[in-house]
Amino acid sequence: MRNVKGTRHSLRSTRRLSIIAQDPSVKSGGRIVTALIDVPAEELLSGPRGYRVAVVDYDVTANALYCPADLPSGLEGEYRDPFQDAPDETLLSDPRFHAQNVYAIAMRILARFEFALGRRVQWGCEGHQLNILPHAFAEPNAFYSRDNRSLYFGYFESFPDKQDQTHTVFSCLSHDVVAHETTHAILDGLRSRYLEPSSPDQGAFHEGLADAVALLSVFALPDVVGAALDGATGAALIDQALLEKDQLANSVLFRLADEMGQEMSGVRGCALRHSIRLSPGKDYKNDPEFQEVHKRGELLVAAMMRSFLDIWVSRLKRIGTIVDGKKDRSLVIEEGARAADHLLTMAIRAIDYCPPVDLSFSDYLSALLTVDREVVPDDRYGYREALLSNFRDFGIDPSARADIDGSWLRCDDEMIYSRTHFDSMLRDNEEVFRFVWENRKALNIGDIGYIEVQSVRPSVRIAPDGFVLRETIAEYVQVLTVTAGELRQDFKVDVPDDIEFWRSLRLLGGGTLVFDEYGQLKYQIANHLLKDRGDKRRQGDRLAYLWRQGFLDRKNDRAGYFAALHLARSGVSERAG
Template identity: 80%
Template structure:
């Protein structure tokens, strides 16, 4: 088979594009820190418009359509980057670079998920393509909208400086913001029920996980690590006194938070700075101040970033000094970026090992530990021990349905396999539903509620030794609608006295099934409907929380990232 141009060789799979590596306010020696990143190579229409991302540069506030960015084809030669040598002023002022920046970061994050999970990832919205509006409106906000199939990025004027001058802040130029919103769209595609109103942890994980992906993907860029390490990126050596957890926290994490400035604090919610400042050794989980989703999400960010520092330091222990306590700076930077990249892979893969409904931080921690144990049993760099210790520092411990090491228990129950077909089980919802139905007693699903298999996905992972781990990930959901009085009388669910007895409520259960390459069930990771006292207590906590939040009085009960993100900027929501 011949490709375009007559060659029988494979075409290039990636191309390089320039992006702003973190935020325009992060500078080294007076210059914006930028990076040249790999993104999937594709033939683009003006916009750029590709097979997964479509940039539509329309400004609602100004009622203006900006000129489309055009990225040249590489079929007849090399893929060229039109902003490779551009000045900082050009990057800040040219809307076409803003479009390229948003496109490249979104595609990089999508490709990172697909690499970690070993399969194509769908967006949470309908269709194959996600719209990106890099200058959507004059407002300090950025959000993902499932209904509009879009990411919206606002712009606004900064606070006056000491001379009274202001400048325009574009959220589409912040790697952190673009990666965060892209992750919302991807996570919605992986677990659609995570946008369902639930306990505080589930909404907080959507925010915290998006922050974790955004920040670790930043630290996986060597340009960023080198820029904020000790302020001397041109030196070839670095004193090991700068490489303690306390010093790295001050230089790398606090340094980046400080450089990001105040302009984006409303859009970002100051999550990086707050997460670093949280004092470990305290149980935050029942603290009323940490029930709001952004505040609670900071606990997840804090635990992951402190784990990142521990892992980085562990890896640095294998690097010797060159002279007088000095280490090779390039190796230090490389190990930091590698630690961030590995932890990012774990964070992404863990989603496959989470229950599909009523997710808790404890569930996510157990998923992290399990997915890493599956691929790297020996844990020679101490990733799992670092995660356990740092999550515990903020009151987060593994789920109760786990092994001694905090990972999920293997499924050792007798199952009926002879009535289902192995090949169909790899991809067919109906075939997996047959398996679930035949084994509903062994799976402890029970006989009440509506059951639906929502997805069946393949997963391919490469272990450090080069061996391939193949799995099939299936998720099923149980739905039951009944009156408050039925929940209390028939199932002994404790609910607020103020809830009307006649009110109908919907409760959810469900599980994730992990099959090995031979079609045998390895794990069932479930939050059941009403199987035991723990399920009854979980349903009661969820409904009490929703009642206290006024959920049952709202007309739109699906939640809105637009309103949620706007609330932390201090700007009142406007209706268009």
């Protein structure tokens, strides 16, 4: 079959586009650090508007529709980047580059998730395309809205500098802000119930993972690592004394955090700056200050970024010196980018190994350890060791339901397979529900509430040795609606005394089922409804948290959740005062 170019050869699968690698405040050699990144190649409409992302550059505050970006087609030749050699003034002022920047970063993050998970990934909202508004309003805010199927990015005036001058700050030009909001939209598609009020950890996970993905995706760009490493642009060698963990923390993490500046701190919340300054060994999880979701999310970011440093140092030990105790600077940068990229892959893949409801940081740590063990059993660079150590430094241990090494226990129970069809089990919710129903006793699901299979997704993971791991990931959720009085009397759940006995309450349970390529169940990763004392304690703790936070008296407004959350972080009310 011939394609549109009149040949039997495949069309290009990627194209390269220029982006601002971090944000305009991060510079090297006096110029903004930019990067050329690979994104999926597609034929675009003006905007750009593609098959997954549609940039609509409408400004609500100014009531203006800006000129759309037109990215040339590659069907009649090579794909061309119109902003590859553009000066800094153009990058800062041209709304068409702003549109290209958000499009390219969002598509890169989406492609990164799809590569890690081995399948196409849905947005959390309805439809195939996510709208992105790079100049949505004049406000220090950026957020994802499920109901509006959109990402919104604001702009605002900076604080006066030493010459009492201000300039416009665009959140759409910050790599980690765009990546953060895109991750919210993707995670909502992978685990829709993580937006429901549950526990401090689950609320913080959305923010913490979005920050971790954003930061690791930045450090996976060699241009950023090189700009932050030692400031020696163009140098061929680097002293190995600068490559110890503390030195790398000071030169790379602390320098980049400081260069990000205060301008975007309201939108991004200083996740990198705050997390790397947290001292390990304190009981943060029970600290009242860390019950707020952004503060609690910093614990996840701190553990991930310190793990990144440990892994980078481990990889650098395998590189010899060239002369006078110095190492090849390009190899140092390459190893840092590889460490960040692999840790990013682990962070994304672990989502498939998390329970669909009532997620805790401990659950996520066990998911990280398990998914990496499945694909890379030998762990020669010490990724799992680094994660275990750094998570424990911030009071996060593996799940109590995990094995001795912190990974999930494999499912060895006898299951009924003969009444379900293997081929349908790979994609059909109804077929997986039949499996769950037939095996509800072995799966410890019980007979109360109702069960719903929410998704069945294939997964293809490629190990470093080139072998392919094929799995099927299915989610089921249990729902039970009872009164507070029934919970106390019939189920012995410790419901807060202030909750009236007649009040209707909804309890959630559920699990993730991981099937191997032969249709056999490998893992059941579940937070059951009311199976044992641990479940009853979890449900009681959840109700107590929701009651203290006022969620039981509040309508669950998921449409405005991220807008309100991120606006509160921006401190805009304090500025107005």
